[in-house]
Amino acid sequence: MQRAFSREAASVGVVGAGTIGASWAALFLATGRRVTVVDPDPQAMARLRPSIEAVAGDLVALGAGDPRAHWDGLTAAGGDWASLAGVDLVQENGPESLAAKRGIHASIEAVVRPDALIASSTSGLMPSDLQEGARHPERILIGHPFNPPHLLPLVEIVPGRLTAPDAVAAAEAVYRAVGKVPVVLRREIAGHLATRLVAALWREAVYLVEQGVCDLDDIDRAIAAGPGPRWAVLGQGLSYHLGGGAGGLGRFLELFDAPIRSWWDDLGTPVFDEASKRRLVAGAEALEESVGGREALLRMRNEALLAVLRAPGPLAPLPLAPKRGVQGETG
Numbered sequence: 001m002q003r004a005f006s007r008e009a010a011s012v013g014v015v016g017a018g019t020i021g022a023s024w025a026a027l028f029l030a031t032g033r034r035v036t037v038v039d040p041d042p043q044a045m046a047r048l049r050p051s052i053e054a055v056a057g058d059l060v061a062l063g064a065g066d067p068r069a070h071w072d073g074l075t076a077a078g079g080d081w082a083s084l085a086g087v088d089l090v091q092e093n094g095p096e097s098l099a100a101k102r103g104i105h106a107s108i109e110a111v112v113r114p115d116a117l118i119a120s121s122t123s124g125l126m127p128s129d130l131q132e133g134a135r136h137p138e139r140i141l142i143g144h145p146f147n148p149p150h151l152l153p154l155v156e157i158v159p160g161r162l163t164a165p166d167a168v169a170a171a172e173a174v175y176r177a178v179g180k181v182p183v184v185l186r187r188e189i190a191g192h193l194a195t196r197l198v199a200a201l202w203r204e205a206v207y208l209v210e211q212g213v214c215d216l217d218d219i220d221r222a223i224a225a226g227p228g229p230r231w232a233v234l235g236q237g238l239s240y241h242l243g244g245g246a247g248g249l250g251r252f253l254e255l256f257d258a259p260i261r262s263w264w265d266d267l268g269t270p271v272f273d274e275a276s277k278r279r280l281v282a283g284a285e286a287l288e289e290s291v292g293g294r295e296a297l298l299r300m301r302n303e304a305l306l307a308v309l310r311a312p313g314p315l316a317p318l319p320l321a322p323k324r325g326v327q328g329e330t331g
Helices: 019-030 042-062 067-073 098-109 127-131 165-177 194-210 216-225 227-231 236-243 245-266 274-290 294-310
Strands: 011-015 034-038 074-078 089-092 117-120 140-145 154-159 181-184
Touching: 011 019, 011 098, 019 034, 019 042, 019 067, 019 089, 019 140, 042 067, 042 074, 042 294, 067 074, 089 098, 098 117, 098 127, 117 165, 127 140, 140 165, 154 165, 154 194, 165 181, 194 216, 194 274, 216 227, 216 274, 227 236, 236 245, 274 294
Parallel strands: 011 034, 011 089, 034 074, 089 117, 117 140, 154 181
Antiparallel strands: 140 154
């Protein structure tokens, strides 16, 4: 049955009030939407408003709006699933477990309208698996953000086998309306797109640390001072295209065919055992302590991200043409 999904989502449900859910709630609230947050954990609900308060300044600086100006639009519903009855979109942020998410989706579907979109923030689960047993699988898809969702523009939209083309188009329109940069995948794959790229880099980083080539601090400084700033304005494809000079990517691939193959062949497989994990954790904790603790590190990260996102000129992301969804018009 063809359904008319909202492309504005004036009313949004956020399920899960943890780090990702609270960040989503802050963004939706800042953009003037009515937001209903459901989480049966009383401690998570107690942290919701302080979490939104903590990132309000980021959203104001970004120009997204001030969530504190819309407190009357926030409903902290606790475990009251029925409070989601009138929402246009549910952004689900439950545990990264297929069984847990299927249970959450069943609770959502028991109360929301048939034309309400259900988007999961899952980092790696497949949307078709989430659709199994659903009442209306055509409205279920992945809407995976990068952390923190209130700042980083990317959201990966991944349709499942049964997702309606209009649901994809509507989700893309909603995310654009709140300032996100949606990327629609042509087919589902474990880990989606950006997470797979990050996982590939992390795999080699762990291997280099295990082999004694460097420590975690060296890895992070190398990325932040080298490819990181370049990646902030354009991706690896265009980086290599420009690196090829007048001949572009074709010339680059011609020149670096053999070296790239040799680097690929030499990439390692990390052990990733308990000793390795302890070494990585110790490195991360030392970095955190060196800047004054977790809250100071979070603030430094957010302020640095804001500087990149708001920077004029060469540090601003290139205004590349937005890509249209492959499963329908975006409107």
